[in-house]
Amino acid sequence: MSTPARIEQQCGLRERKKAKTRLSIREHAMRLFVEQGYENTTIEQIAEAAEVSPSTFFRYFPTKEDVVIQDDYDPLLASAFLEQPASLPPLAALREAVRLVYGEVLAYDEQTILRRIQLVWAIPSLRARQMEGQIATMTMLTAAIAERTGRPTDDFAVRVFTGAVVGGWIAAVERWVRSDGEERLIGLMDEALVLLEEGLPL
Numbered sequence: 001m002s003t004p005a006r007i008e009q010q011c012g013l014r015e016r017k018k019a020k021t022r023l024s025i026r027e028h029a030m031r032l033f034v035e036q037g038y039e040n041t042t043i044e045q046i047a048e049a050a051e052v053s054p055s056t057f058f059r060y061f062p063t064k065e066d067v068v069i070q071d072d073y074d075p076l077l078a079s080a081f082l083e084q085p086a087s088l089p090p091l092a093a094l095r096e097a098v099r100l101v102y103g104e105v106l107a108y109d110e111q112t113i114l115r116r117i118q119l120v121w122a123i124p125s126l127r128a129r130q131m132e133g134q135i136a137t138m139t140m141l142t143a144a145i146a147e148r149t150g151r152p153t154d155d156f157a158v159r160v161f162t163g164a165v166v167g168g169w170i171a172a173v174e175r176w177v178r179s180d181g182e183e184r185l186i187g188l189m190d191e192a193l194v195l196l197e198e199g200l201p202l
Contacts, residue, residue, distance in 0.1 A: 019072070022060045025050045029067045030115055038068075038123055068116050069129045074137050076101045078144040090145055091197045094165065095190055102186045114181045121177055138166050168192030 028049035032041045043064055047057045061067045080100045084093035106113065120126040142162045146153040172188035195201075 018060075021050075021052065021056075025052065025057060025060055026067055027112065029064075030112055033068075033119060034115065038119055038126075065126055065129050068119050068126055069133055071113075073101060073105055074140045076105075078140050081144050082148060090148060090161065091165075091193055093148065095193050098186065098189050098193070102189065106184075106186055110185070111181065113185075114177070117173060117177055134166060134170070138162050141165065164196055165193070168196060 025046060029041070029046045032045055032049060041064075043057055044054055046064075046067070047054045050057075061070065077097055080097035081093055084096050088096065120130045142153050142158060145151075145162060146155065146158050149158065151158050169189055169192055172185065172192045176183055176185045176188055
């Protein structure tokens with residue numbers, strides 16, 4: 001069991017060990033959710049399967065919902081976005097950042113991510129928590145876009161831009177889930193950004 005290289009590169013040894021424990025807990029949780037259902041799976045069962053104590057589980061995930069909702073990708077995306085050449089406009093820089101980060105993440109574990117999102121869409125309590133995650137993504141992306149463009153985070157154009165990007169990605173995820181993973185998520189995310197680049201021709 002390992003973690004995506006981009007995560008490992010940004011972590012020390014202790015953080016890499018923590019990332020592997022976190023990943024192990026999530027993988028066992030997802031297996032149990034598939035085998036016996038989300039509602040029928042307890043934190044104690046997940047901890048036992050992952051060979052950790054319930055208290056260790058709570059150090060990594062405050063609730064059972066967080067096993068499905070949380071991920072480590074937003075900071076990686078922001079970092080990759082800010083590292084793009086200054087000559088690239090924001091949407092082009094985002095396209096490259098998506099290719100770098102999600103290309104690696106999805107190649108590593110696309111089916112687990114698909115199962116997580118399918119659970120989110122199927123369970124009302126998870127859908128409500130996912131909204132919090134989307135707001136956090138918008139906050140992170142707003143800060144990154146503001147930094148790259150030299151504008152304040154409360155700039156209306158920055159916030160509209162961010163909302164359009166995140167809205168496009170939500171549509172991409174919806175289509176991905178409906179295709180049961182037959183379409184590639186990274187291609188759909190890129191297509192959403194291309195549509196924004198083209199001014200959404202309808």
